[in-house]
Structures are given as C-alpha cells and as structure tokens.
Amino acid sequence: MARNKHPEETVNLILDVASRLFMEQGYEHTSIQNIIGCLGGLSKGAIYHHFKSKEDILEAVIDRMTADSNQLLKAIRDRPGLSGKEKLKAIFKESICRPVQDDIFTVAPDFHKNPKLLLSLLQDTVEEAAPHYILPIIEQGISDGSIQTDYPEQLAELILLAANIWMNPMIFDSSIEESYRKFMVFAQMMDGFGLDVMDSELLERLQELTAVYQKNKGTSAL
DSSP states (O other), X not given: OOOOSOHHHHHHHHHHHHHHHHHHHOSTTOOHHHHHHTSSSOOHHHHHHHOSSHHHHHHHHHHHHHHHHHHHHHHHHTOTXXXXXXXXXXXXXXXXXXXXXXXXXXXXXXXXXXXXXXXXXXXXXXXIIIIIIIHHHHHHHHHHTSOOOSOHHHHHHHHHHIIIIITOHHHHTOOHHHHXXXXXXXXXXXXXXXXXXXXXXXXXHHHHHHHHHHHHHHHHTO
C-alpha cells in the first residue's frame, strides 16, 4: 500500500463525508461501510489508519463543528473597548448572522436521529462554551456595572442552554410562529436581567433561518 502523502486531506475528506451522512441518515444508521462508499476509492484501512472507530469519527466531526463557533466566542470575549453587556449582544448578533448558519439550517440535521450529537452539543455548551467564553464576559459585566447577577456561572449556562438548545428549531422542530414566541420569551427573560441585547434584527434572522430549515425539511420528506 502506498504511503499517504496527504493525511490532512484524507482526514478532512472522511470528516466531510461522515458529517453529511450523520446529518442526513443519523449517526446510528450510518455505518463505516456507508462512509467508505462515499469516499471515492479510499479503503477501510485508510479510515482506520486515522480513526479507531465510528464514535472516534463522530467526536472529530463534533470538534470541527464547535471549533469555529468557539473561535468566534473567543474573539468577542477578548475584544477590547466593549462592556460585558455589549459583548453579549455582539455574540448573539455575530453568531446568528454568520453565513455558515444558512448552510447548517439547509442541511437540517435531525437531532432526534442523532442523540449523541445532541448530547455532545449539551456537553460543549455546559463544559466548554459557558465557563470559558460566556462566564468571563458576565464577570467583566459585573465589574463594569453593565450586568447585575449574584450567580454568574448559572446565568452563563442558562443563556447558552436557552439560546442553543431551547430556541434551536432543529432540536424541537419549531415552526416560524413557535420560534417567534420563544424568541419573545427569551428576550423578556434577558430584559429581566437587565440585558436588553435582543432586537428586531435578530428576530428576523431567526425566523429566516427557521423558514430555511422548515423548507428543507419538507423537501427532504418528499
């Protein structure tokens, strides 16, 4: 067997194919053989050279999915010249308005078929994003007076779990109207903490993404 001169390209190809299949078919219904069949001639040995198992591939797919998001959070967390509250508003605006969100909602991953993806999203939210990116922003806000809370750790988790899980139409299969109602409740909750960071632009964008998801979901069912 010839030595692989481009291991990074091979890994990226495997992850591209596996990610698409996991989203379309569900992790449980995707086999290693399914992945091999879409790799354009790569052998099972080539996969196992880089990954020990299908679960190992899933972990790499999730790591790649969350890396870009966490990089954005890091950039805003470390951005000078903004108060804590202004950084929270920037996170919501820049996260939801990223062009890549259109691709994600177009693919329309079915989290009901992907319990491991959903669990990993929950774990990343609670164990990575909340403590390392949102909590420092809230603590800065407490220091600069723009955020008032006696429970910064719990507030960081609540904000992300509500935004990433409860408001995510791909997890609860929300309609545009349901997404609107959830957004309004979330905005009211944030206002109650003195965090008036949600606005009509974000509402319109969320409804737009929900429409993209529902349209693609309906097309996929035909």
